[in-house]
Amino acid sequence: MDKDLTFKQRQVLEAIRRFQQENGYPPTMRELAELLGMASAAGIHKMLLSLQEKGVLRRREGGKSRSYHIVGDEAAPGRGRTRPCPIIGNVVAGMPELAVEEREGELYLDSDWVGQEDIFLLRVRGHSMIDADIRDGDLLVVQLTQTCRNGDIIIAMLDEEATVKRFYREKERIRLQPENQTMQPIYIPGDDPGFRIIGKVKGLLRKY
Amino acid sequence: MDKDLTFKQRQVLEAIRRFQQENGYPPTMRELAELLGMASAAGIHKMLLSLQEKGVLRRREGGKSRSYHIVGDEAAPGRGRTRPCPIIGNVVAGMPELAVEEREGELYLDSDWVGQEDIFLLRVRGHSMIDADIRDGDLLVVQLTQTCRNGDIIIAMLDEEATVKRFYREKERIRLQPENQTMQPIYIPGDDPGFRIIGKVKGLLRKY
DNA sequence: GAAAAAAGTGAACATCTGTTCAAAAAAGAC
DNA sequence: GTCTTTTTTGAACAGATGTTCACTTTTTTC
Incomplete structure (x- = not known):
């Protein structure tokens, strides 16, 4: 299921994971953009949407800041565990x-x-x-x-x-x-x- | 060290902890206010400042959203409690x-x-x-x-x-x-x- | 190489978020 | 009771953040 991700998409995913690990909360889109050396938040926005479509990323509520989490990640909100x-x-x-x-x-x-x-x-x-x-x-x-x-x-x-x-x-x-x-x-x-x-x-x- | 916290302050702390546990990221001030039945974010803001002064709460960078975390839980940032x-x-x-x-x-x-x-x-x-x-x-x-x-x-x-x-x-x-x-x-x-x-x-x- | 898909830019906009301020209500201390 | 501290409110503002749009560049696919 991870196989149909592009290199860039995997890079974004990895950046999210690292940020979460280091800070204890997810990054904003602009923080992600800067982390990956990009100039605009719009590109990240598009990328997150496609990652969401592929099911590897989820967000609890649309429009909320820092609300993305990686599916299957232990650090993700473990409701139920x-x-x-x-x-x-x-x-x-x-x-x-x-x-x-x-x-x-x-x-x-x-x-x-x-x-x-x-x-x-x-x-x-x-x-x-x-x-x-x-x-x-x-x-x-x-x-x-x-x-x-x-x-x-x-x-x-x-x-x-x-x-x-x-x-x-x-x-x-x-x-x-x-x-x-x-x-x-x-x-x-x-x-x-x-x-x-x-x-x-x-x-x-x-x-x- | 936890003894010099007021009841309300402890309540706020507990709400932060629970939100982090359930969602995987910290709450905003207005989310906290709603969670505690308060009408304004300003009260929460003042409360977080006093909690910060007492050393039980910390934030990574001033001004950033959702960047508060509880000092006791910081040992495992992002891994919850x-x-x-x-x-x-x-x-x-x-x-x-x-x-x-x-x-x-x-x-x-x-x-x-x-x-x-x-x-x-x-x-x-x-x-x-x-x-x-x-x-x-x-x-x-x-x-x-x-x-x-x-x-x-x-x-x-x-x-x-x-x-x-x-x-x-x-x-x-x-x-x-x-x-x-x-x-x-x-x-x-x-x-x-x-x-x-x-x-x-x-x-x-x-x-x- | 041409076409299509993916990735990236810059700007503009609406909303979210943190912050400040003055004031009031509530709770404790004396 | 009075006084102080704590807690809460409402409004306003600046900056942060998510979103959209048109457009360009790069990469992939055929």
């Missing part, structure tokens, strides 16, 4: 609107790893899940969902307070099992209005 | 050249989280570190280094085989301690040529 995920210090009432006050920051995570669903990162407080090898200070990747299966590790609101527990549905009640031998399970009647499932744990991040 | 990290299935002889045959794939990770050093991801086999809450199948973030301190979790080559152990330097020998009560420590004479430290564990990724 990674996504920003907010770090929540504490789950608070009003979820899943993710109260902004509790935002610690955000991490960009690989979409291949966390998937496309609505997620956030929750910092673990305490040792209630130590038998599941989840430690104090770990970050949990939480997927917002109401549906979960027996044995899932979930985040639940229980009377305005958030907890991480393993979920089991029993006959007339729900059992929330802490993964810590020294702690007792919590039983929820089926009709408890103070109980609400926020989401389930899909992954874990730990920093040493 | 994530970096590709190879996933290694097994550590093999010949490291740290990271034999390509063993590459399982790669994940893009947040530079804020993994830092700028040379790293790779190693998949854990077995349960030798279960007492350190590291499970079979976890991915370890390994920083390539020869220097490590007592108590560090390290990756070491021992007679052509890779192991994950906790590192302790004793009088005339090195003790490699498995974090599993049922396993015995390994002792290495100080002059063992078959022993080599690959790196140390900086983080952990787990998927449920």
Whole structure:
């Protein structure tokens, strides 16, 4: 696909790539012209159009400055490869609107790893899940969902307070099992209005 | 150093970062203003100046459009804030050249989280570190280094085989301690040529 | 060599972009 | 409360930038 490019066109492409690499943003047409020793921006303009037709160059919006990027270049806008995920210090009432006050920051995570669903990162407080090898200070990747299966590790609101527990549905009640031998399970009647499932744990991040 | 930023200034910084991440080039002042719901570019202009004075923002040349970049992200200009990290299935002889045959794939990770050093991801086999809450199948973030301190979790080559152990330097020998009560420590004479430290564990990724 | 395509020029124009200024609103500090 | 700092607005301006046009030069193709 690169074979039907002329020498000049390849030169322009290479100049764009180098400029982006060195400066962190794409060049303007006149900057490109000067870089290639040309006197007018019009020639570059024509060249960029033909490069666009051949599919090797793209621009996000017409008319905007510095908006060209090379197709297939890693430096190009990689929508989809990674996504920003907010770090929540504490789950608070009003979820899943993710109260902004509790935002610690955000991490960009690989979409291949966390998937496309609505997620956030929750910092673990305490040792209630130590038998599941989840430690104090770990970050949990939480997927917002109401549906979960027996044995899932979930985040639940229980009377305005958030907890991480393993979920089991029993006959007339729900059992929330802490993964810590020294702690007792919590039983929820089926009709408890103070109980609400926020989401389930899909992954874990730990920093040493 | 980030502590003397106002809330608004931090908001502006975050908007710049996100725009750069999504589009591959920095925003103009008016684009920023619209993004933040402001009516004029002048406010943004003043804000960028103060951010510049505080040293968190820089521009390559005055007067040029879209030429601002965030100081923390400047280490990898144009590469955004994530970096590709190879996933290694097994550590093999010949490291740290990271034999390509063993590459399982790669994940893009947040530079804020993994830092700028040379790293790779190693998949854990077995349960030798279960007492350190590291499970079979976890991915370890390994920083390539020869220097490590007592108590560090390290990756070491021992007679052509890779192991994950906790590192302790004793009088005339090195003790490699498995974090599993049922396993015995390994002792290495100080002059063992078959022993080599690959790196140390900086983080952990787990998927449920 | 003739014809066609590609590359380049120079000028003009509309819009975008950064910058400045005066003033007002909002938020904190005291 | 008063005062100061921060934040926002609106307008205006200069220069930068993308675009178009007519035309010339160079290169390629037949």
